[in-house]
Amino acid sequence: MAKGKDRKKEKKSDKPKVILDDEDMEKVIAFEDFKLEVQSIIDELKNDLKLNYNVRLNPRQIETIEINYDGVKVALADIVTVARKQQEIVINMAAAPNALKPAMTALMESGFNLNPQQDGTIIYIRLPKVTTEHRETLIKLVKTAGQKAKDKIKDRNFHKKFYHKGTDTKKLSQDLLSDVSANMNYFIKQQNSLIDEIIKQKTDSLINN
Known part of the structure; x- marks a missing residue:
């Protein structure tokens, strides 16, 4: 008491x-x-x-990832199109093909547990399983x-x-x-x-x- x-x-x-x-x-x-x-x-x-803290990945999280493009830091959404299709996020890099390599690097180092796959100027990201x-x-x-x-x-x-x-x-x-x-x-x-x-x-x- x-x-x-x-x-x-x-x-x-x-x-x-x-x-x-x-x-x-x-x-x-x-x-x-x-x-x-x-x-x-x-x-x-x-x-x-x-x-930034969701069980299921939000495409906006991908859009805000910064990359080095022509010596300048820019968000992915500023130079390319990011879209969600069923269980994948599709990044169309056709408008900035020179940004493909830095984009792949930034995605893998983002901390979002991503495994981006490149096909031409398209990057596919399979949404990670919820564990x-x-x-x-x-x-x-x-x-x-x-x-x-x-x-x-x-x-x-x-x-x-x-x-x-x-x-x-x-x-x-x-x-x-x-x-x-x-x-x-x-x-x-x-x-x-x-x-x-x-x-x-x-x-x-x-x-x-």
């Missing part, structure tokens, strides 16, 4: 004693800008998970992507960009500075909990699909 009570106290202590509104936060930090940047990190994570090992690898990668997003949001050097430069903290009350710090920590914990939920939903979908 004592342990349970301790856990409850710990949860309550996560919440700041004084909840500041954005106007008070802005006296010390560009809080609106910070929140927008954090939201951008979370949106980027969502898009990354949707596009337990494949699902487990994806889940590990998803958790890693989530942790990277959380680490970025928690990074103190990232936070420093938003604190007002040249602000004379001596003119601000220590209570305000302490409350701003507590509110920042609370906001960051909330966002990390949101990321945990996003990762859970994604891993659940990888297990069940």
